[in-house]
Amino acid sequence: xxxxxxxxxxxxxxxxxxxxxxxxxxxxxxxxxxxxxxxxxxxxxxxxxxxxxxxxxxxxxxxxxxxxxxxxxxxxxxxxx
Amino acid sequence: xxxxxxxxxxxxxxxxxxxxxxxxxxxxxxxxxxxxxxxxxxxxxxxxxxxxxxxxxxxxxxxxxxxxxxxxxxxxxxxxxxxxxxxxxxxxxxxxxxxxxxxxxxxxxxxxxxxxxxxxxxxxxxxxxxxxxxxxxxxxxxxxxxxxxxxxxxxxxxxxxxxxxxxxxxxxxxxxxxxxxxxxxxxxxxxxxxxxxxxxxxxxxxxxxxxxxxxxxxxxxxxxxxxxxxxxxxxxxxxxxxxxxxxxxxxxxxxxxxxxxxxxxxxxxxxxxxxxxxxxxxxxxxxxxxxxxxxxxxxxxxxxxxxxxxxxxxxxxxxxxxxxxxxxxxxxxxxxxxxxxxxxxxxxxxxxxxxxxxxxxxxxxxxxxxxxxxxxxxxxxxxxxxxxxxxxxxxxxxxxxxxxxxxxxxxxxxxxxxxxxxxxxxxxxxxxxxxxxxxxxxxxxxxxxxxxxxxxxxxxxxxxxxxxxxxxxxxxxxxxxxxxxxxxxxxxxxxxxxxxxxxxxxxxxxxxxxxxxxxxxxxxxxxxxxxxxxxxxxxxxxxxxxxxxxxxxxxxxxxxxxxxxxxxxxxxxxxxxxxxxxxxxxxxxxxxxxxxxxxxxxxxxxxxxxxxxxxxxxxxxxxxxxxxxxxxxxxxxxxxxxxxxxxxxxxxxxxxxxxxxxxxxxxxxxxxxxxxxxxxxxxxxxxxxxxxxxxxxxxxxxxxxxxxxxxxxxxxxxxxxxxxxxxxxxxxxxxxxxxxxxxxxxxxxxxxxxxxxxxxxxxxxxxxxxxxxxxxxxxxxxxxxxxxxxxxxxxxxxxxxxxxxxxxxxxxxxxxxxxxxxxxxxxxxxxxxxxxxxxxxxxxxxxxxxxxxxxxxxxxxxxxxxxxxxxxxxxxxxxxxxxxxxx
Numbered sequence: 019x020x021x022x023x024x025x026x027x028x029x030x031x032x033x034x035x036x037x038x039x040x041x042x043x044x045x046x047x048x049x050x051x052x053x054x055x056x057x058x059x060x061x062x063x064x065x066x067x068x069x070x071x072x073x074x075x076x077x078x079x080x081x082x083x084x085x086x087x088x089x090x091x092x093x094x095x096x097x098x099x
Numbered sequence: 100x101x102x103x104x105x106x107x108x109x110x111x112x113x114x115x116x117x118x119x120x121x122x123x124x125x126x127x128x129x130x131x132x133x134x135x136x137x138x139x140x141x142x143x144x145x146x147x148x149x150x151x152x153x154x155x156x157x158x159x160x161x162x163x164x165x166x167x168x169x170x171x172x173x174x175x176x177x178x179x180x181x182x183x184x185x186x187x188x189x190x191x192x193x194x195x196x197x198x199x200x201x202x203x204x205x206x207x208x209x210x211x212x213x214x215x216x217x218x219x220x221x222x223x224x225x226x227x228x229x230x231x232x233x234x235x236x237x238x239x240x241x242x243x244x245x246x247x248x249x250x251x252x253x254x255x256x257x258x259x260x261x262x263x264x265x266x267x268x269x270x271x272x273x274x275x276x277x278x279x280x281x282x283x284x285x286x287x288x289x290x291x292x293x294x295x296x297x298x299x300x301x302x303x304x305x306x307x308x309x310x311x312x313x314x315x316x317x318x319x320x321x322x323x324x325x326x327x328x329x330x331x332x333x334x335x336x337x338x339x340x341x342x343x344x345x346x347x348x349x350x351x352x353x354x355x356x357x358x359x360x361x362x363x364x365x366x367x368x369x370x371x372x373x374x375x376x377x378x379x380x381x382x383x384x385x386x387x388x389x390x391x392x393x394x395x396x397x398x399x400x401x402x403x404x405x406x407x408x409x410x411x412x413x414x415x416x417x418x419x420x421x422x423x424x425x426x427x428x429x430x431x432x433x434x435x436x437x438x439x440x441x442x443x444x445x446x447x448x449x450x451x452x453x454x455x456x457x458x459x460x461x462x463x464x465x466x467x468x469x470x471x472x473x474x475x476x477x478x479x480x481x482x483x484x485x486x487x488x489x490x491x492x493x494x495x496x497x498x499x500x501x502x503x504x505x506x507x508x509x510x511x512x513x514x515x516x517x518x519x520x521x522x523x524x525x526x527x528x529x530x531x532x533x534x535x536x537x538x539x540x541x542x543x544x545x546x547x548x549x550x551x552x553x554x555x556x557x558x559x560x561x562x563x564x565x566x567x568x569x570x571x572x573x574x575x576x577x578x579x580x581x582x583x584x585x586x587x588x589x590x591x592x593x594x595x596x597x598x599x600x601x602x603x604x605x606x607x608x609x610x611x612x613x614x615x616x617x618x619x620x621x622x623x624x625x626x627x628x629x630x631x632x633x634x635x636x637x638x639x640x641x642x643x644x645x646x647x648x649x650x651x652x653x654x655x656x657x658x659x660x661x662x663x664x665x666x667x668x669x670x671x672x673x674x675x676x677x678x679x680x681x682x683x684x685x686x687x688x689x690x691x692x693x694x695x696x697x698x699x700x701x702x703x704x705x706x707x708x709x710x711x712x713x714x715x716x717x718x719x720x721x722x723x724x725x726x727x728x729x730x731x732x733x734x735x736x737x738x739x740x741x742x743x744x745x746x747x748x749x750x751x752x753x754x755x756x757x758x759x760x761x762x763x764x765x766x767x768x769x770x771x772x773x774x775x776x777x778x779x780x781x782x783x784x785x786x787x788x789x790x791x792x793x794x795x796x797x798x799x800x801x802x803x804x805x806x807x808x809x810x811x812x813x814x815x816x817x818x819x820x821x822x823x824x825x826x827x828x829x830x831x832x833x834x835x836x837x838x839x840x841x842x843x844x845x846x847x848x849x850x851x852x853x854x855x856x857x858x859x860x861x862x863x864x865x866x867x868x869x870x871x872x873x874x875x876x877x878x879x880x881x882x883x884x885x886x887x888x889x890x891x892x893x894x895x896x897x898x899x900x901x902x903x904x905x906x907x908x909x910x911x912x913x914x915x916x917x918x919x920x921x922x923x924x925x926x927x928x929x930x931x932x933x934x935x936x937x938x939x940x941x942x943x944x945x946x947x948x949x950x951x952x953x954x955x956x957x958x959x960x961x962x963x964x965x966x967x968x969x970x971x972x973x974x975x976x977x978x979x980x981x982x983x984x985x986x
Contacts, residue, residue, distance in 0.1 A: 038348045057348040
């Protein structure tokens with residue numbers, strides 16, 4: 019098992035927040051795909067590495083949306099962008 | 100003077116009527132007894148408003164510091180922090196703050212310690228508020244704050260307002276009852292408060308059910324409530340609105356902002372969206388960016404209508420948007436006018452440049468995608484970059500971007516050439532020079548003036564490189580070319596070129612020419628307001644004066660430039676001057692000559708600390724060598740040897756010429772320590788021979804050679820060499836060297852028992868030296884000189900002076916300083932080197948680069964250092980090492 023290198027390459031993260039976000043937020047948040055549920059939004063992002071992920075989380079924080087979950091999607095899974 | 104400074108330190112004005120929150124105020128008062136109050140909640144919870152209300156009610160003095168991203172530099176942060184302390188002016192002396200400039204990190208905690216003691220003695224309790232602490236991400240700062248909290252004196256209470264909990268050991272404080280917290284749970288508006296806000300403050304008439312419905316949706320989130328209130332005003336179908344709003348799950352702010360913006364007249368909406376790119380705005384800037392001439396009126400209206408425009412000062416000149424609002428507006432901008440964004444940033448960049456807000460100008464240029472302009476701004480101020488760490492970081496960031504387009508920007512190459520040059524990396528500098536030349540061939544034909552300007556910079560960099568390599572003639576040529584090519588407006592580069600020209604001429608022995616060039620540089624620097632270039636010029640001038648035997652004038656020159664730097668710095672904590680290290684070193688040389696060893700020692704150390712913090716290579720090497728000389732005079736041979744070793748290591752990485760230069764100092768040390776075989780070896784290895792026709796460039800080498808010859812028992816070879824040296828020195832007006840050569844001649848003749856000749860030579864030297872009070876040049880020769888001086892007194896030659904020198908000589912021999920008893924061999928040499936680099940603000944990869952090893956190796960060393968010193972952080976390690984005087 020490689021120690022950290024696998025996190026230096028782009029990976030997919032699925033982030034869920036409380037509240038319904040308009041799709042245009044996808045742009046501001048740096049090209050994310052948004053899917054909305056009843057009172058939550060799922061953001062799917064292709065982040066470069068850990069630093070990029072934290073940067074994204076900070077942006078989400080600045081909107082004041084409660085964070086529900088952050089999940090790493092293993093790279094070889096099939097994802098729609 | 101930038102407006103930013105004043106707004107950072109003032110308590111934000113309260114801009115509208117507020118809902119009274121007595122329960123929270125009471126809670127805040129209740130926690131006053133402890134050390135820390137933490138107001139921590141996400142954006143839009145009314146933290147700052149609450150804190151402002153609290154402190155305004157408070158009867159004790161309050162200090163306020165509004166933090167921003169740029170405060171992530173420890174020195175800048177501390178500088179502002181100290182200035183923000185509201186304790187009566189005379190307690191925290193300005194000297195403490197100014198003294199922060201150029202201090203290495205270990206000194207920071209020392210200063211904190213001093214400040215803490217001063218506060219403790221002060222008695223009057225006070226508050227200090229740090230607003231927006233979440234922008235701080237620098238580990239050193241977190242470390243300093245942790246230290247501060249642990250040692251905070253009683254009179255002070257710290258208030259932190261932040262969106263994220265600071266990474267300190269809060270649990271500990273909590274357990275001891277020292278921590279008072281106000282968090283989102285407390286900050287949310289209660290139903291009652293929501294009701295008060297809507298009915299009393301916003302004067303919107305709503306039923307209890309309607310309010311309850313809104314409260315349910317908003318959950319007391321204040322920012323949302325404010326926006327809601329604005330969107331309700333003047334609306335007719337309130338009930339319909341409330342119902343659809345409450346029923347929606349859409350992101351509250353988003354929903355409401357759409358509503359609010361739709362209600363605005365088109366021009367206001369445009370104004371809002373376009374100005375959202377600005378971190379801070381004033382009327383003039385808005386006009387420049389939007390082209391809307393009545394921007395001033397709009398700003399006033401916006402503030403009054405409570406649309407999230409916050410005034411930053413009482414004069415209502417500067418404003419900013421509430422963070423959330425700005426972010427949303429920016430999102431809207433990107434959506435609605437994506438093609439306009441670059442233009443807006445460009446106009447902002449221009450305005451900032453015209454008003455001398457350089458960092459903002461660069462940031463906006465980058466955001467506009469105009470990398471060439473950004474690189475140009477950076478390069479134009481490349482020389483000032485050392486004074487403004489912000490720009491240096493931007494340059495580093497630009498370098499890291501490394502897209503092909505970016506790399507071909509000639510201005511960026513120029514900037515990088517200057518930076519690498521300052522770091523002594525001649526190889527890199529030369530590569531950047533070549534790349535820049537290459538890039539020029541791709542430049543548009545129409546940009547001739549710009550091309551000339553760039554070539555001027557390249558010539559200036561080149562002259563510095565050549566000087567570093569000891570190629571003084573070519574350096575003079577290149578510097579002259581630079582002055583021909585550089586336009587009048589580029590005062591920084593012109594001042595620098597004239598300075599290099601003067602210094603190169605000085606090395607060549609043309610003291611008159613050097614003085615002329617340096618005075619020219621001085622004039623340019625004065626009118627351009629160059630800072631560290633000014634220090635270099637004045638130091639070079641002082642060096643000319645020293646060589647001319649005008650010691651007092653030299654001291655005056657340096658004192659003046661230091662005073663001027665200090666007074667300029669008082670006004671702006673954001674400026675720190677690297678060249679100061681060099682000034683201290685020169686002053687130290689003078690104090691040494693005047694036999695004031697303690698002063699010489701302190702100044703040498705101060706200079707070295709300053710130089711080390713900045714890492715500018717030639718200043719650093721000079722300071723190491725200077726300290727070595729002082730230590731040698733104090734008899735601390737081992738310590739002196741260590742300094743020379745360090746200087747040699749650094750010099751070796753620069754150029755062979757520099758290395759040879761450091762080698763001379765080493766030879767002098769060996770002679771002082773009676774290691775004649777080593778000194779002889781040096782003489783053999785050097786290209787200097789006793790029958791050479793010496794030149795001024797290598798005069799110190801020749802003087803040392805003469806000393807070696809004397810020690811080897813070849814006094815006649817020495818005296819004839821010295822006679823030739825004297826002639827050269829005399830014809831150049833280098834009286835300082837004439838004196839030194841004369842003294843050596845006297846010593847040489849003495850060993851041959853040629854008393855008469857010795858006395859004659861000594862007499863000449865004494866008569867030249869007496870008016871300027873030379874001491875060290877004579878008494879460093881110890882017993883040989885003692886005998887000569889006694890003869891002089893007996894012969895009635897300069898009796899007062901000679902007697903004084905004899906007394907000084909006796910005093911010197913009793914000068915013994917105990918060596919540091921601590922285990923100097925606790926760390927390996929390599930670990931010691933890493934530890935010293937840890938004390939600068941270099942990152943691990945940068946340290947690895949310095950040492951030519953892998954970052955992982957550095958980390959291993961760091962781990963070992965921590966365990967040997969029994970510490971757990973970089974900050975602790977450096978502090979401990981400096982306390983033990985290892986650094």
